[in-house]
Amino acid sequence: MTDVTTATAPSPTGFRLRTPSDWVDFSIADEASENRVAGEVWTRGRDAGLSEIQAGAFTESVRRSVRQARRSGAVHAAGTFQLYEDGPLTATVLVSMVTPPATGDLLGALMAVARPETAAGTWRRVTTARINGIGTVGRVYGIQTVVQDEATMRCAVMHTVVPLPGSANVLVVTGSSPNIAEADELFELFDTITGTLELTADELVLAPSTLAP
Template identity: 35%
Template sequence: MTAPVRAPGRFTLQIPDSWIDYDLGNRDFTREQAALRSQAPTPAARAAVDDLFRQVRKLVRSARKQGAMSAAGLIARDETEGLLMAFVSVFGAAVPDGAELSLTDIAAQLSRPAGPEGYGDRTVGSAELPGIGVVARITGTEVVALTDTESAVMLAMHTIIPLPGEPGMFLVVTGVSPNLPLAEAMFDLFDAITGTFRFV
């Protein structure tokens, strides 16, 4: 079991200008939803926009409940995929004294592996972050809880970064997206954003 970590002011993470900084407050996204609805050409497309924003609100509430320190996301129209959604957040995780947890165990505290529906398994690997070095990374598809009763299968990338000088304490940069057919592009995007992570 991991414990929450608070590290305000300890890191920076650059997000694209087109993304929304969710600030994890009580933002309701009404303006963004109205702007995207105005671009939707049909009632079905407007309904899809409304459904997407319901998911966004649920994701933000879930991230806040799990102790996310920052979160930002992309909500946009795409000619081939229809609607694009991506979400990047930073969580704190601490291994309690005396506990021996693997990196996969730590990532499991944030989400659940996808089931046998053919969505794939998690892959544990590594990445090199400028100024930080080699860190652990877990990619794959996962079941992400939106509420206590609702969940969705999403692409997921967790990059687990040890806090310097604090054994057993980590920051986890997590990227998720429901656009499963765009796995390669989304993982490249999450990798690029995570690559901007810096300790202050």
């Protein structure tokens, strides 16, 4: 008789995600991170020619986003702030470790909002996507009413749910932007960024690198 030993791959405990070269990766591990990110947004906005009122409004919006992400369990984030002739563009991608609810309907829970689904201008689509090396993942995207520290805004939002082999938890990659006029282009960008996700056996940290042009 011959004994056969089958080697099993270690369960993933980390991940890597590539972001565009003009994006900034930042830690949101503590309250001080809110001030660091807000300070960078303020500086970029003023350097780009925004007035103090405009820069202040966008800075506060980003601060609220970082605060909410940190409180909801996000482990890392990346974002961009760019000023074009027709106005500024802000977008973020958050990576969170999430335990699915008892109902198992994580996609429904992610898109649950304070306003009815039929609220003017909001919609959602539930679908799947494929990520090389990972396989089929769940996805829900649309225009969502987002409430942050009692401030309400409509955002283009895409959640991608990635099962973690050997774990009851999942990784959720969330792309979000208040620039809903560019929603189609933003959904394509969020899909491209999420498509670079790799699960690793390393420590659960983001290893940023740049997307190919």
